[in-house]
Amino acid sequence: MPTDSNLPIGVFDSGLGGLTVLRHLSKRFANEDFIYLGDTARIPYGSKSPRTIQKYLAQNLAFFTRMPVKAVVVACNSASTQVSLVNSTVPIYDVITPGALRASITSKNSRIGVVATRATVMSECYPKEIHKLKPGVQVFQQACPLLVPLVEEGWDDDPITNLIVYRYVSPLLTANIDTLILGCTHYPILKNTFAKVLGARVQTVDSAESIGDLIERDFQLHKLPVKEAGTGGIIRLFATDISDTFETLAKRILGPATIVQLELAEI
Amino acid sequence: MPTDSNLPIGVFDSGLGGLTVLRHLSKRFANEDFIYLGDTARIPYGSKSPRTIQKYLAQNLAFFTRMPVKAVVVACNSASTQVSLVNSTVPIYDVITPGALRASITSKNSRIGVVATRATVMSECYPKEIHKLKPGVQVFQQACPLLVPLVEEGWDDDPITNLIVYRYVSPLLTANIDTLILGCTHYPILKNTFAKVLGARVQTVDSAESIGDLIERDFQLHKLPVKEAGTGGIIRLFATDISDTFETLAKRILGPATIVQLELAEI
Numbered sequence: 116m117p118t119d120s121n122l123p124i125g126v127f128d129s130g131l132g133g134l135t136v137l138r139h140l141s142k143r144f145a146n147e148d149f150i151y152l153g154d155t156a157r158i159p160y161g162s163k164s165p166r167t168i169q170k171y172l173a174q175n176l177a178f179f180t181r182m183p184v185k186a187v188v189v190a191c192n193s194a195s196t197q198v199s200l201v202n203s204t205v206p207i208y209d210v211i212t213p214g215a216l217r218a219s220i221t222s223k224n225s226r227i228g229v230v231a232t233r234a235t236v237m238s239e240c241y242p243k244e245i246h247k248l249k250p251g252v253q254v255f256q257q258a259c260p261l262l263v264p265l266v267e268e269g270w271d272d273d274p275i276t277n278l279i280v281y282r283y284v285s286p287l288l289t290a291n292i293d294t295l296i297l298g299c300t301h302y303p304i305l306k307n308t309f310a311k312v313l314g315a316r317v318q319t320v321d322s323a324e325s326i327g328d329l330i331e332r333d334f335q336l337h338k339l340p341v342k343e344a345g346t347g348g349i350i351r352l353f354a355t356d357i358s359d360t361f362e363t364l365a366k367r368i369l370g371p372a373t374i375v376q377l378e379l380a381e382i
Numbered sequence: 383m384p385t386d387s388n389l390p391i392g393v394f395d396s397g398l399g400g401l402t403v404l405r406h407l408s409k410r411f412a413n414e415d416f417i418y419l420g421d422t423a424r425i426p427y428g429s430k431s432p433r434t435i436q437k438y439l440a441q442n443l444a445f446f447t448r449m450p451v452k453a454v455v456v457a458c459n460s461a462s463t464q465v466s467l468v469n470s471t472v473p474i475y476d477v478i479t480p481g482a483l484r485a486s487i488t489s490k491n492s493r494i495g496v497v498a499t500r501a502t503v504m505s506e507c508y509p510k511e512i513h514k515l516k517p518g519v520q521v522f523q524q525a526c527p528l529l530v531p532l533v534e535e536g537w538d539d540d541p542i543t544n545l546i547v548y549r550y551v552s553p554l555l556t557a558n559i560d561t562l563i564l565g566c567t568h569y570p571i572l573k574n575t576f577a578k579v580l581g582a583r584v585q586t587v588d589s590a591e592s593i594g595d596l597i598e599r600d601f602q603l604h605k606l607p608v609k610e611a612g613t614g615g616i617i618r619l620f621a622t623d624i625s626d627t628f629e630t631l632a633k634r635i636l637g638p639a640t641i642v643q644l645e646l647a648e649i
Contacts, residue, residue: 155430156424156430156434157423157424158429162425162534162625162627163422163423163623163625164623164624164625166623167423167622167623233627260531260534260535261528261531261532261535261537264527264528264531265528267429267527268527268528270528275542275545275546275549278542278545279542282542355434356430356431356433356434357431358429358430358431360429360500
């Protein structure tokens with residue numbers, strides 16, 4: 116179907132973690148427009164069942180038919196586990212496929228770690244995707260349910276957070292991984308903490324750059340139409356619940372100058 | 383309106399914390415039947431806006447018109463902040479009023495601390511209610527957003543949890559409180575940790591016993607009809623999302639023998 120190249124790109128997350136993906140995409144494709152939707156009224160997804168996550172994803176994708184877009188980036192790993200099970204009239208990019216691809220290329224010793232929410236770990240999406248690309252790789256997963264609340268509490272540079280990350284990551288270090296997938300879009304906010312705990316030997320892979328690579332490839336292959344040059348990018352931010360912490364965290368992630376609008380979405 | 387004394391008592395919470403209230407009530411009023419509803423598909427409430435919490439509370443109370451009860455205990459402090467703003471055909475007990483009453487009686491030095499979710503703290507419900515009862519009391523509040531995820535992660539007897547509770551409670555100890563309201567129904571699960579951090583000088587007040595006192599008074603005053611003696615209590619458990627962690631935590635709080643049914647509720 117012909118798609119209007121001037122339509123924005125939709126970015127969806129259960130909350131605010133997906134803003135790390137939006138930040139990367141909006142810088143990398145500065146001429147494109149973006150519409151961000153955070154389902155903050157029902158965050159977190161990572162502790163909920165596949166059935167509930169699938170229902171929420173479908174409802175949120177319906178928002179992007181009312182606010183037309185040329186593609187939707189599901190910038191939430193827990194929601195990405197359900198992408199293959201919901202219908203969409205526009206192309207959908209999940210964050211798991213490109214993360215798995217980049218990790219497979221990065222790892223030299225074929226031992227890859229994954230830190231993610233419980234829902235993402237239970238889905239086995241990363242091991243399945245990595246094994247499709249490189250059957251011999253060993254994948255070690257660790258669910259980290261406390262990291263999203265720690266980020267949302269603003270404790271991202273904190274000795275207690277270092278302790279918790281260390282506890283989660285220790286078994287993966289013992290397993291001698293050389294690559295760690297940050298399998299939740301909140302986790303790049305803890306990049307410095309991960310760097311301290313992991314040391315120089317382990318490379319991290321985050322979703323933002325990986326999904327950017329995939330979109331750039333699709334622009335080049337004319338699978339996704341590039342916006343006509345001109346006006347520069349417009350970003351609109353929607354959330355299903357707006358609290359004080361939303362604005363604080365959104366400004367911290369995106370920088371205050373980037374926020375053009377902050378609107379309530381009824382899902 | 384005449385109420386059927388044999389109807390169960392409804393107990394509602396955003397998740398599983400309210401099971402600490404159910405445990406107390408079902409032991410104290412062992413002949414009564416109970417229906418518990420946990421809105422686990424949308425947990426937590428404590429980080430969300432008053433508007434969203436009010437909408438969710440109204441939707442959950444509607445469940446208790448389909449599953450008739452003679453009263454509803456809103457065993458969630460964040461939801462209790464919105465009780466006065468929603469309609470109900472049966473009596474509703476919130477957890478804030480009895481907690482404030484018990485703390486006012488317990489405190490000797492008129493310096494009361496409150497630990498709660500961000501939504502409960504922002505609502506100012508506890509200070510308002512305590513000042514109605516005892517105008518001269520000083521109330522010191524502390525939002526503790528990480529405690530619910532720590533309980534749900536099962537880290538309730540853990541050095542990291544001790545550190546986090548200590549950080550939250552320190553300003554209240556400096557303020558020389560002699561009574562601390564555990565203003566979230568998850569927190570009694572951390573009672574041992576609070577005891578360690580607070581020492582012997584500070585008494586804690588939890589919702590379960592306070593709400594039990596109020597219900598016992600209403601039974602005695604014939605405001606709430608007592609179930610006819612006979613069969614003993616039946617407990618039915620409903621949740622809007624059922625995941626593996628629900629069952630584990632429910633069994634830990636209630637004891638495996640108590641769980642009669644575990645059912646999915648469509649809200």
